[in-house]
Amino acid sequence: MPYNNTPIAPPEEITGTASLPLARVKKIIAVDPDISACSNNAAFVITVATEMFLRHLVEHSFNQVRTENAQKPRRNIQYRDVANAVARVENLEFLTDVVPKTMTYKQFKQKQAAKPEPAHGGAAVAQNGQATLDGHLGAKEAQATNGADVMDVDDEPERPAPAPQTSGHSPQVVVGRSEAEMEQ
16 A cells, blocks of 8 residues: 655645644643743644744755755655755754764764763763762862852952831832942
8 A cells, every 4th residue: 555645735825724733732832841821822823833844844855855866856755864954954953963964883983983082181080981079170179178268259248138118119129239328
C-alpha cells in the first residue's frame, strides 16, 4: 500500500482553522512554568505561527534535496536534509543545537581523539577525571581567610533601614540614601 505523501498546498485564503491540534498545543503551553495562563486566542496564534515556521523549515529542507540531487530529486525529506538546511540557511542557525548534523561513531571517536585534553590549571582531579571544588586556583588562600578579604566591598558602616511611612499616600522605596537625605 503506497504512502500518502502528496504535499498539502498552502492555503490561498484564510479559513480560521489550524492543522495542528489546538488541544495539544494548549497542553504544551500549560507545561511551561514561565506561562501562568494563556487565552484561547493566544494558543491559536501560537499554533498558526508554528505551522508557518514548520512550512518554512520544510521548504528550505526540500530545496536542499533539490539542489543535492538535481537529476532526480527524492520525494521524501530525511533528517540529514533538515540538518543541512539548518546548517546552510542563515535564519535557521538558532536550531544548530537542536538539529545537529549526524556523524558516525567512527567520526565521533576521531573527533574526540583530535581534541586536546583541557588543562586543569593545577586543579585537584579525582580518579574519574573530574575537578574537585577546592581544586580551583587560590583555593587554599580563600579557605584560610574564608573569603573575608573578597567579601568586604565597602568600608563604610551599615546604615539602618529607613522607617516605614505612615502617611496617607503610597510609600516610596528609597535605596542607597543617607538619613540626612531622607529627611529633606
